[in-house]
Amino acid sequence: MKILTLDLETSPNLAHVWGLWNQNVGINQLLESGEVICFAAKWYDSKDVKFFSSHEHGKAAMVNAAHELLEQADTVVHFNGQRFDIPHLNREFLEAGLAPPAPFAQVDLLKVVKKQFRFPSNKLDYVVQKLGIGKKTAHTGHQLWVDCLSGDEKAWRLMQKYNCQDVKVTESLYDYLLPWIPTHPNHKLYDGPDEQVCPNCGSEALKKEGRAYTSVSVFQRYRCEGCGKWSRGNKRIDSSEIITVK
Ligand SMILES: [Zn+2]
Incomplete structure (x- = not known):
């Protein structure tokens, strides 16, 4: 079974707003739509974490790389990817005129955490630190996105480190939660040994x-x-x- 752990980052929507509190922003106030700016991915049997960004590789090459990786995957592991990462990528594929990638199974670790346990917070960083299996890379918050969008190389190096570390801790969490995953794709069907x-x-x-x-x-x-x-x-x-x- 080819298992791919994946995580992506998006840019914020950019809009004209007339206040700060409780805004209802119309489409005609939207200047730029948020989009995928980078992603990191790791095959389960490889140490290498791949990273692609619109800054370094260009938007089209980044989107194509994500499409090719998903095509090869039997199972994609992520944290909240069923609501966030995969629909964002699907939108990018659609806008790029690409057909859907070959179907793959998904293991969304946020769903596993919510279904099986009761933590005071279901955030990835909280859960992995509580379990003592890693932590996310600290960064400069919203300013990191502002700096990356203005093309700051140093900020992009931190974004790459942050994004790749997210994939590593997600995979560590996957390993830790394996016996708790209720509906994991069945290895017997993919790997096909007699045993x-x-x-x-x-x-x-x-x-x-x-x-x-x-x-x-x-x-x-x-x-x-x-x-x-x-x-x-x-x-x-x-x-x-x-x-x-x-
Ligand atoms: Zn087992």
């Missing part, structure tokens, strides 16, 4: 441990000694007729 493997991490170190019960069936239950995920076989152990209440 039984853990659906979440692909490890063959599966230990038979107990049985899994539904209202009508019993299945072999497994615990992964690689990541800790519980899974079950899909062959019924007892296939005798069972009467259930409808």
Whole structure:
């Protein structure tokens, strides 16, 4: 399974506003629309973090690079990417006249964090620091975007560092949360070995441990000694007729 971790940054919308509080900005007040200015991406089996920006590579080359990477990915890992990163990229593909990339599965770690746990904050930086598995790169806040948009090379170096670090901590969080991901694409289907493997991490170190019960069936239950995920076989152990209440 080819797993790509991805994170992108956008520019803010630029608009004429008549006040600071509670503004309702009309389209005719919009001077420039926000767009993707850079992205970082990392294949799970590679140490290399790729970075593309409109500043360094040009808008078209950056958008094409994102499209090519998504084309090759079976699964894309991100943090809030289902609402943010992927729709932003889709808009860029549409505006560039590109067809949709080949379909890929998504693992949105924000959704996993919200569904499985109750942290006081679901922000990526809070969660990874709380778990002791990394932290985001500190930066100059909104000023970093202002400096990058004015073409400041030093600011762009910091943006690259920030964006790449986001991808690294997102991948670290993915590793940490693996056994907690409820609907991970099943490694068995992608990697196709004869052996039984853990659906979440692909490890063959599966230990038979107990049985899994539904209202009508019993299945072999497994615990992964690689990541800790519980899974079950899909062959019924007892296939005798069972009467259930409808
Ligand atoms: Zn596993």
